[in-house]
Amino acid sequence: QTATGVRKLAKQLGRATIHIRVGSILIVTKARDNSLVYLTRELTEWILGENPGIIVYVDAKLEHSKRFDALGIIAKNPQNYGSKLKYWTPQLTVSCPDAFDLVITLGGDGTVLYASGLFQGTVPPVIPFSLGSLGFLTNFPFEKYKLHLKRVFEHGINVNLRMRFTCTVYQADGTRTVRQQVLNELVIDRGPSPFISMLELYGDSHLLTIVQADGLILSTPTGSTAYSLSAGGSLVHPEIPAISVTPICPHTLSFRPMLLPDSMSLKVVVPKHSRAMAWVSFDGRNRVQLKSGDYVTVTASQYPFPTVVRKKTDYFDSVSRSLHWNVRQKQKPLSNNASDSKK
Template sequence: NLKSSHSHAKLAETAHGVRMLSKNLYKATVTLDAHTVLIVTKARDNSLVFLTRELTEWILTNHPRITVYVDYHLEKSKRFNAEGLMKEVPRAKTALRYWDKLFVRERATTIDLVITLGGDGTVLFVSSLFQRSVPPVMSFSLGSLGFLTTFQFEEFRDSLSAVLEKGVRTNLRMRLACRVHRADGSLVCEQQALNEVTIDRGPSPFVSMLELYGDGSLLTVAQADGLILATPTGSTAYSLSAGGSLVHPAVNVISVTPICPHTLSFRPILLPDSMVLKVKVPKRSRATAWAAFDGRARVELMKGDYISISASPFSFPTVMSSPTEYFESVSRTLNWNVREQQKSFVHLLSKKNKINYEELNKPKFSLEEPDEISDDVDEEAIDEDSGVDIDDQDFSTHFVPSDGQGIETP
């Protein structure tokens, strides 16, 4: 029982075990016994309808056990041409079906894999569909942004075959469970947010006043255009534009980022995901506030209303394309720490100056150590000059654990 533990060493050991468990979860590979695949296609982009048809046809042809669900709008689409697909692939008559929001919410647990064709907005739409448990989500980059869409559609045959046959490694991305309450405590709605919940002043010309509580204690009163409470996944979105930090998705924290704060000292802060936060519009506020969840489901907060925000028990598992996909994404989309290398200008020199340059830049010593010290060198003088009072290479001053007590090097 951790609450009644009297040993700090035992608590430290338990904390280390939890960290190792989290690390092992991050590396775990799950074998999919996929029977149902749901394809979510970016809305208002007719060119992707043809790609959806190609993907559907390939799955139905090469994986006879799988039933494919596509958006119900495609049932009558001439571009998708469901009737033609049934003639080309006869099993499509029974294995091709259609989904809508009601189907997803009522039968979410029957879906084994979700495939998205679009950008990050399409992934956020999937998060809004699954308000409880979420199946693994495999996202192909076919939109304008690509933080979350790490698979290339040109390689979908190889990528999807590997996922269906060898299993998947997923990022269990943290979501925020947000519950909106009226001043009397009555529940208005609950939303799962993958990126962030934003509470701002909306159309009001006044600076918003928001009370921020953590585990029941008042942390601060924010006077700003609003507050952004973001997940690590959302740290590359609105929060980043407002000056928030980049956060790796494996780090479970909640980022609090003010929007244009009235005081310059109000800087972004990272809070532990174990903390339950509450944002309240105080009675003395000059105006109401507005809340949005991943840019959707906007709700007005009257004076006295509040939102409770905590780490959701329903994480959002995204299929990993590579172990370094996060750094590849921020480098590709943000040009993170990209700079032009210093160029050499030797090619601009004349022939005469180039010869002089090469002569002056010849190495003046050999990189190879001599076998013996020259007779002309006084060895005692060397020993005296090289002596130091504190030798940081003296490993006897360092801690060396006994056998069986050390930490294994990964």
């Protein structure tokens, strides 16, 4: 029901332009990247100057940064900027997600994934600006941030509700240890063990298969361009409601990647007779050890990740730009070949 409800909402929002009243903006960037700190300052100053009523939240690590120079920003308009420039922490985003009307990310796909991890419940609309090395998710060029943000403030936004997973880790006795929202993928692998992983994969409480491989990737459509792709998984458009199941180096020639419906509830178990333990990671972070009998459940989350759409061909533009998808020299017409042969 959760997957079906999110799917219907995504279709409705995908066709509509949403006018949002932006009262507060959260800027997510790499606080330790000097070049990005200067750009964060530039963006912050512009928003405060052009939109006096908007509160801008920046990373708390920048409060005392000499490069960001918060006091220098406030000094330009102490009466307004002093109350409008604020600082966020991961604790604030988890406890008060409704405090933000819009999220701006400056960086690459890793920054977008980090922003997803900050919100373990409801997520505000996210507009990702490209300033990183990889940009499947960052279709907005930073050089034109003024144009794009003015359009958001004045004309509204179109959003793509990207599926996330709710991943929960349980010990063998049923004790819950970890719950995490995942935008890209959940990976279970053998870690440092020299033995092959043995994992039982269940769908809606039925045993689907026993995985004997280096590991298993369960990815969202968004994550289909990441680790899953490297392991031989298929590209999946973000509007397709599917869970991608991709083995990592399976010890069989017949275990091919597969797409499952997003309505299916999956469970991956480390069987008690397995020779080795396993490790699970969430979007490449927070690795947790799985002992014999431990298991992980994966379901479509009721909290999708809304990214602002630049244009309808965003997905194809990103795979063409980042992967050079179907790039090939065009075939010459027969007329040219015939004339060449006569010469």
